[in-house]
Amino acid sequence: MKLDEIIIAFVQESDELLTNMEDLLLSLESNPQDTEALNGIFRAVHTIKGSAGMFGFDWIVKFSHVLENLLDSMREGKVAANKEIIENLLVSKDYLSSIVKIYTDSTELTEEKIAQGEILLSKLKPFLLNNDSNSEKEIEKNKLETSQEQHQDEVPGIQSKDFHISLRPSKQVFINALDPYSFIKYTNQVGTIEFIKTIITELPDWNLWDPESCYLGFEIRLSSTKTVDEIRKVFEFLEYDSKILILQPNASIEDVVNHLQTLSEDEILISNILTEMKTLTQNELIEVLESFQSRLSGIKTKSLNQFLNKERENTKNDTKLDSQKSVSSTLRVDSHKIDHLINKVGELVVSEANLSIVLQNLEDSTVTESLHSVSRLINEIREISLKLRMVPIGESFNKYHRIVRDLGSELSKKVNLHIHGGETELDKSVVEKLSDPMVHLIRNAVDHGLETVKERLKYSKEETGNVYLNAFHDTGSIVIEISDDGKGVNTEKVLRKAIEKGILSPDSEPSTDEIHKLLFHPGFSTADQITNISGRGVGLDVVQKNIEALRGSIQLFSKPGEGTKFTIRLPLTLAIIDGFLVSAGKDLYVIPLDLVRECVEFKFENENNDTSGNYFNLRGKVLPYTRLDYFFHNEVKKNERENIVITEYQGNRIGLVVDKLYGEIQTVIKPLAKVFSDIRGIGGSTTLGDGRIALILDVADLHESLKNLQGIKFDKVNIDTHEGGALG
Structure with a gap:
């Protein structure tokens, strides 16, 4: 895989993670106790940071690192998930999206863009500085650390003040687009590498080498003030492709023995390497070997290790298999390849029809039966290939939560968005082209449809307004409904505006449906003043044209005092x-x-x-x-x-x-x-x-x-x- 292809994969993955992060942030805002959402947000930021580090996108790493620290504090209960923090995290998510887009467009990261990020970070850092270090959780943590130190004094241990990391990448690590060297280099973010030793015991004969396989292992002595968990996070991406063992400073002799036994190499060899790296002193080496001797009770070390490693490898393979099963349920394919496939299937249908015409006069039952079988299979292939373009419409619906939230906040309205039928599938190209009309209708519902809190209470309504998105299949089409429980269309106001603009004559007496259709007239707007949200006359006529360009239709239904509903009907596919x-x-x-x-x-x-x-x-x-x-x-x-x-x-x-x-x-x-x-x-x-x-x-x-x-x-x-x- 070429580097530019890997970067494209990084951008695509980052877009998905950031989209998911936005959904989780909105979920966390509505339920600050949702630890699962918080953990998901943390994982998204951590994954982006790790991937960016592999490609040398240092600014993304730096920016994400601050977000990661804040999210870590939130997970530990030191920082509350209040509205202000959620707002800052949402803005930070938008900023990360814009930075990722810069790498998509292969443009340079400007000083101005970095300055924008610095301003955002300056807004986040006070939350980190104001952490309550005397919280009960911190006190308990200190007690636990004190207890561990006392326990270590009682158990014989090694003198090393550094961490020792044993890294054994799997042979397939390169195939999975991961480079162990990038992760080793990244450990400098959490400490200083004092010593590194390459293990070459798995190298095959030169004629058996596979250039896409990894045969090396690494022993690393790392000086760091971080915790084991923080160091392990550096190698999080390698967990499924590698064996990663971390020996803590002042570890017990028993811990060292367990550490060595878990590795596949000969214990004496690795023990000597640890001594060479000054992780073990000569006396500690003797203690470790004596511990081996008493534990093995006459069984050859290598034979026992082979047995243990075989069992562990079986367990690891089972775990990897389960993980792969869940991952393999989806496959990323370039949409252009699917378009090409559908075109070829279309040509196949034409060829089959031509063949039918040529053979229709043959009175041969065998040929006729075979032709019917081929026709049936071709039709099935066409149906399957068209379904490849189908995606759940809910994936695009989720982004409207953010739009409703931000617009409601700007207009001082309380709004809830309800989504139904998100699993309904629609052609991906239709979903993409439907985005702008949908955004306009959602904004229209919040701005024009829903009343303010004061107005809703006046009319004995709940202070929180509701916008509903509903999607379902109906006779070979997909129907999308956007509705609200607001004030409905003011037909008198619409009629008055139409007469003022000369669209209707003063003596006109149009029906309610005809008045509703006026809202789709080019340049028509009922807004009394122009704002950054509405009133410029670029509205429902553009929405209607965009939907009809998709071979669809849109209708408006409204009842005064009860709300408005737009119904969009679209073909399932444009192919x-x-x-x-x-x-x-x-x-x-x-x-x-x-x-x-x-x-x-x-x-x-x-x-x-x-x-x-x-x-x-x-x-x-x-x-x-x-x-x-x-x-x-x-x-x-x-x-x-x-x-x-x-x-x-x-x-x-x-x-x-x-x-x-x-x-x-x-x-x-x-x-x-x-x-x-x-x-x-x-x-x-x-x-x-x-x-x-x-x-x-x-x-x-x-x-x-x-x-x-x-x-x-x-x-x-x-x-x-x-x-x-x-x-x-």
């Missing part, structure tokens, strides 16, 4: 489309099925050729229409029998005149090349089973183009005065 296949002239088109309302036979006499101002009567309602072949500047040939497909977008309907209707089709979408990106009304292409190419219509863009270029008007045509043709 495939359920469409309606039609032809106009020589070309084939696929119209997204969810935008098709009906198809009827089209008979129109005395039709003009410019298509502007063309309307027809559909059961008493006038609808505009256009010819697809004319719209795309193809040769127009009128057939005796034509059809019109009624499409609906944003509540407005347009008829598309076509020659033939082929029916429903499910197909894989392929994007158009950049050279065709400016063609209006086309969203992609697909290859049909017989090898022909069909263009996928972008109905939203088609409606917009017809509205702007041909002057089509919606909902403003009076059937009684219109003199156009009619459906026969």
